[in-house]
Amino acid sequence: RLITMAPSTEFTQERLLALAPQKQLVISFTNRVRIDFARTWAFHARAAGVAAFLIGATDRHALSELQHMEIPCFSMATNLPQGEWPWGSPSFKSLGPHKIELIYKTISWGFELVITDIDALVLREPFAHMSRWPDAAFLTTSDHLGNTTADDGLETHNAIHSAFNIGYMFFRKSALPLVTEWRRVIAEQPRSRWDQGEFNRIARLGWNPRRTSGLSDPRLFWSYKSSLIGGVLSISLFCGGHNYFVSQFPQRLGMTPYSIHTTFQYGAAAGKRHRLREARVWIDPPEYYDPPEGLLVFPIDVPESLVYPKGGMTTRGHIALINHQMRQIRSGLALAHVLGRKLVLPSVICGYDKAWYPLSSAPTSRGAFGGARGFILPIRNCPVDHFLEIGMLSPTQTLREYSFLSNPRTPAAVLSSRATTKLELEKGAAETERLAKDLGSFKVLNVTNLHTVDVVNSGLLSTIQRIAFTTKMRHAGGGWC
Template identity: 40%
Template sequence: MFHWRPTDSAKRLAKEWKEMLLADDNVWDQAGFNDLLHKKLGPPVDDESGLVYAYDGTIKLGLLPASIFCSGHTYFIQAMYQQLRLKPYAVHTTFQIGSEGKRHRLREAMVFYDPPEYYDSPGGFLTFKPSIPKSLLLDGEHNLQTHFSLVNYQMKQIRTALAIASILNRTLVMPPVWCRLDKLWFPHSGIIAGSMTRQPFICPLDHVFEVHTMLKALPVEEYGPGINIREYSFFDNPSTPAQVKDSWLDVQLCQEGSEKCQSNITNTTRSLKFPKHNNEETLTTLLSPLKDVKVIQFSSMQDAFLGFSDKASEEKFRKRVKRYVGIWCCVGGHDPGHIYYDMYWDEKPDWKPLPPQTPEDDHPY
């Protein structure tokens, strides 16, 4: 973001920049602008303002503070404005590749406009209370092993939630995802040195998941029915209407066969006791009739679902969600340096967070 004062010097700079770009299509606009500013850089305007003379010696150049004129990193990762208790003036979705991921970050921050129908899905919503042991968040060093242990623990719960959302044809409101390491495009030790990134931190969904794939209309005959998602801040958004927030059912998981585990809805508490270890038929029988309830919230996703009874449905679901996860980047001294997240890591007792060891390993799907 630029703020230009309409001086004669600034107009000359703008004119020369425009002519440079028109004359050569190979000139990158940002690099060209920097070259012009550095034709003459310095001396300082004074000892206090932080301004310097630039361009032809008459332009006064200063930097807008990154705490309120936010890059994608100072806003979404470092949360610098929150730590300094400032109100941002602007945010730029840098440090992210892909339009879908950028939009999702803005939605998570509740600074993106969506039409009213976005906030009232016809099939209703599914959400759950994520459970994360404190040890996974805080114990030990922040390294590859502890980062993947934390993310994998959450991923398994999200996988279950995606399956139940698919069965009930509901839109899944994703939980906040916690990370211990940043994701960048170059080797690093976990965070950018000198940044205000706290560890652990709530990371954007695109740090772990391929948001563009989750939102893509994959062929149903090959991947099974699509699963709509919403951002973790969805119910906090003022745009979410009261008729959605007020139509709520809490599903409390309980031990099957116990006296207190009764599958009936209590109108006064808007809650439902629900046994663990459910199959597809049980979920469909007990929850599909509740189509008028806008939001169903599970108390937990651990042991909530045993799996699809139909092998074809199971295979299609697995094929779909395997493509939902992305990579962590990057390990130094190894080519390639990225490490794939694995939606079914728990089925591989010897799974470790390692980059691909062969070219064939670099294409897991």
């Protein structure tokens, strides 16, 4: 009888050489509660033609799940919590030494490495792009919020003083002096020192951005005691959450990003998932795209006078704009609840951005996140976490993202099974019975006058239905001010 050996889960030089004889490797890591992120990450790495990639598992359950999905993986054998790692928490910071050790070993063994967080998707094969700068020891993504170039090259020196984001980075062996120091500093206080903060500090130690001699590209810079070369990857191609979902640089420039990283968002893990669904890059099970109960859609009403009020947008104007759209979404959720359908959220327009602190008050960028450009306002296709706590809505059970009907994974049979109708208020509660009985077989129900109706208080719902809906949504909320 033929006995097959289980694939290795070690992280050794021998295994990496067998996996990546070309010595180019992409790595990420996950725990048990982010396994669905790992599934999506691996799907795109394969689709992009990445020749060699691995996902590290920080716990046994994650390792077992990765093996079950036949995703190349390795055991990181950590003692990290198996739940969420809240940003800035000791468990969040404790991941740093493990990540740095992976970088240190991989480049010590002579590999070129792209390492990403599990919520930083690899959408295009990266190494051909990185090869354009053969003298770069590292290339990093950035939290800079204003692109300094419209081409596909590196960001200029106008962007290199903003925080480097280590959620997607490229390293060569020539980065070892910097990585060795980074490794040493984090090991001294592994639960309190933040790996990203320390990388930013160390990379800028004794650096000399004004020195351009010896650089293959003047957008590169001399880093870490002027001993090695670094660069900042295009924020339009290697996108953080603000640059992709709010400033929308790739969309404006007609570029296809290499990566989308769900930073700068407000809904924790549920918000990250929903944003990636909005971008049509999240991978759900097939049944998500064909819910048996069907879908409800409606055309949202957004008057130009609210989007562009006289005298310009103000805080009150922004609140009025969001409230106007939220009332319509509430009606949509109520009708979808009664009919048992999933509401496809409409595309929402936000007058102002959202931040953890006061927005910009500068004349040219009033209402934008500090450091972002004023031209991003108003924000069309505004991310839902800018105005709703998506996790409170149980999204997979209640709704679908605004881009759902244009997602290539939504079956043609769903898109072609469509009915259009108007609500007849004079029929009262019998109207919802008509919709269910006469139009229930259609996958997509478009109610063209829903935006004009307060479904909850119009008499369309019975008392029992109204109580059931308000009870279901009693914890739903959000903030847009």
